[in-house]
Amino acid sequence: MSEFLQQVINGISLGSIYALIALGYTMIYGILRFINFAHGDVFMVGAFIGYFVAPHVISLTGGSLWIAAPIVLIVTMVGCSALGVTIEKLAYRPLRSRPKLTVLITAIGVSFFLEYGGQLVFGPDPKLFPTLIPSSSLINTQHVVIGTNSIVVILTAIVLMLLLRFIVYNTKMGTAMRAVSFDHRVASLMGINIDSVISFTFVLGSGLAAAASLLYASVYPSINPLMGIFPGLKAFVAAVLGGIGNLAGAALGGLIIGITETFVSGYISSSYRDAIAFAILILILLFKPSGILGRHDRDKV
Amino acid sequence: MSQLSESMLEVTSLEVKYGAIAALRGISLSVKTGQIVTMIGANGAGKSTLLRAISGLIRVCSGNISLGDADITNLPPHRIVGFGVSHAPEGRMIFANLTVRENLEMGAYLRRDSDAVAGDLDRVFLLFPRLKERINQQGGTLSGGEQQMLAVGRAMMARPKLLLLDEPSLGIGPILVKAIFQTIVEINRELGMTILLVEQNAHLALKIAHYGYVLETGNIILEGPSSEIACNELVRKAYLSE
Numbered sequence: 001m002s003e004f005l006q007q008v009i010n011g012i013s014l015g016s017i018y019a020l021i022a023l024g025y026t027m028i029y030g031i032l033r034f035i036n037f038a039h040g041d042v043f044m045v046g047a048f049i050g051y052f053v054a055p056h057v058i059s060l061t062g063g064s065l066w067i068a069a070p071i072v073l074i075v076t077m078v079g080c081s082a083l084g085v086t087i088e089k090l091a092y093r094p095l096r097s098r099p100k101l102t103v104l105i106t107a108i109g110v111s112f113f114l115e116y117g118g119q120l121v122f123g124p125d126p127k128l129f130p131t132l133i134p135s136s137s138l139i140n141t142q143h144v145v146i147g148t149n150s151i152v153v154i155l156t157a158i159v160l161m162l163l164l165r166f167i168v169y170n171t172k173m174g175t176a177m178r179a180v181s182f183d184h185r186v187a188s189l190m191g192i193n194i195d196s197v198i199s200f201t202f203v204l205g206s207g208l209a210a211a212a213s214l215l216y217a218s219v220y221p222s223i224n225p226l227m228g229i230f231p232g233l234k235a236f237v238a239a240v241l242g243g244i245g246n247l248a249g250a251a252l253g254g255l256i257i258g259i260t261e262t263f264v265s266g267y268i269s270s271s272y273r274d275a276i277a278f279a280i281l282i283l284i285l286l287f288k289p290s291g292i293l294g295r296h297d298r299d300k301v
Numbered sequence: 302m303s304q305l306s307e308s309m310l311e312v313t314s315l316e317v318k319y320g321a322i323a324a325l326r327g328i329s330l331s332v333k334t335g336q337i338v339t340m341i342g343a344n345g346a347g348k349s350t351l352l353r354a355i356s357g358l359i360r361v362c363s364g365n366i367s368l369g370d371a372d373i374t375n376l377p378p379h380r381i382v383g384f385g386v387s388h389a390p391e392g393r394m395i396f397a398n399l400t401v402r403e404n405l406e407m408g409a410y411l412r413r414d415s416d417a418v419a420g421d422l423d424r425v426f427l428l429f430p431r432l433k434e435r436i437n438q439q440g441g442t443l444s445g446g447e448q449q450m451l452a453v454g455r456a457m458m459a460r461p462k463l464l465l466l467d468e469p470s471l472g473i474g475p476i477l478v479k480a481i482f483q484t485i486v487e488i489n490r491e492l493g494m495t496i497l498l499v500e501q502n503a504h505l506a507l508k509i510a511h512y513g514y515v516l517e518t519g520n521i522i523l524e525g526p527s528s529e530i531a532c533n534e535l536v537r538k539a540y541l542s543e
């Protein structure tokens with residue numbers, strides 16, 4: 001029973017990270033109707049920004065992680081947002097009126113560019129991510145250990161998701177995002193600058209990927225330029241599972257994938273860890289291609 | 302005052318093509334400030350194309366569109382809204398995933414005068430009480446008639462200098478048509494809003510408009526004060542089904 005509880009907490013923690021990444025896929029899909037396959041690599045760049053920035057921030061703040069970590073988080077989010085906006089401007093915007101397949105292939109190209117560019121710049125060898133979350137066990141009974149790591153991951157994810165929800169549903173820019181996701185032309189007739197709304201969407205999506213990368217690297221501290229591939233693919237599956245374009249669906253899908261993965265590797269074999277997401281993807285595509293919360297195509301962000 | 306300074310919108314030798322097909326073949330028209338001007342014509346005449354060209358939804362091949370002193374030819378749509386043009390497109394195009402209130406708020410997207418926006422919101426609800434009852438309902442769940450009210454209300458929320466209406470009578474019952482046309486007259490009289498009204502319902506349109514144009518396969522074949530157009534033999538036969 002207690003091991004079960006332990007697995008649930010680990011699963012929710014991993015699932016919250018997938019959820020944060022999945023939200024980026026789903027928002028960008030909602031606005032542009034294509035899968036940004038470079039999203040996982042923006043996540044990877046986030047981990048490297050954190051890797052380079054954290055030591056400086058930690059020494060500047062006199063070693064207090066509770067002060068340093070939020071600063072590193074903000075810097076990384078700003079960095080990834082800038083990267084996301086740049087990718088959209090340079091690679092996707094010129095192709096906006098082209099067939100979606102063209103944009104999709106371009107996204108895969110951007111993904112390769114970041115992965116191999118990352119190997120060139122950062123080197124292919126794994127690096128040890130600095131400790132950002134003070135490690136201690138909050139609860140430590142005989143069988144259950146709940147570390148600060150899990151709690152910080154889950155709380156950070158919840159706060160960011162609530163913030164996102166607020167932005168999308170309670171601000172003018174968020175309403176404009178939903179209007180653009182319905183129809184670009186009609187939205188432009190309201191005076192909405194479509195390009196700005198798309199950039200803003202990339203700011204949000206990439207910012208969440210940045211946060212996810214720091215949380216992920218705090219749990220799995222070995223980082224390398226290809227580290228975005230699997231979390232990226234799993235988060236993509238999570239977004240499809242929840243219903244692509246649907247925010248709540250992405251969060252739910254992330255949790256399901258995270259928990260399933262943790263259970264499979266805990267109770268069956270850790271060698272199935274990475275395979276399970278794809279098994280889930282095949283099942284959804286077979287039985288409910290619109291995803292759990294997916295409704296008809298237009299009612300989405 | 303000169304003729305020119307009274308004019309809100311001037312369209313000169315406008316040509317628009319869809320691929321190789323010419324939809325507008327060099328038409329010129331003008332809309333005087335404070336007037337209701339109607340553009341009537343059969344299916345496929347190019348009426349919606351004209352409105353799309355004015356609001357920037359489609360690229361103009363040649364010719365010129367100016368609003369007051371500003372040349373707005375081929376500007377992006379959101380900039381043209383900034384010049385005070387609001388377009389209620391054909392087929393309503395309500396944001397199905399936004400509530401009634403949010404749809405109306407998007408109509409006022411560029412406005413910074415939030416007090417006046419609140420006042421205009423009340424005004425729309427006064428004109429269309431049905432919308433107020435459904436304020437938090439998703440746009441996609443409204444009936445066709447309610448969506449038409451919302452489309453007109455949303456375009457009004459921009460408080461435009463020039464309101465472009467594309468067939469507001471399409472697909473709704475006669476009672477609502479009458480109410481909407483009354484509203485059009487009211488906003489023209491009370492708010493002094495200039496209106497370019499595209500209609501197939503020539504009878505009604507000519508009744509409320511000051512001036513009218515008849516469009517036929519991309520060419521303007523007739524123009525004049527609407528009372529004159531309504532008397533024209535050709536129009537009576539072709540558009541007023543007499």
Ligand SMILES: Nc1ncnc2c1ncn2[C@@H]1O[C@H](COP(=O)(O)OP(=O)(O)OP(=O)(O)O)[C@@H](O)[C@H]1O
Nearest residue numbers: 319324342343344345346347348349350351391501
């Ligand atoms: N997107 C498009 N692609 C190609 N041709 C188009 C397109 N839109 C309109 N057309 C053509 O341009 C011509 C004018 O169309 P438009 O929609 O302006 O007509 P309309 O006068 O508004 O007709 P209706 O009263 O039926 O709405 C038509 O022949 C139409 O087939």
Ligand SMILES: [Mg+2]
Nearest residue numbers: 348349350391
């Ligand atoms: Mg039309």
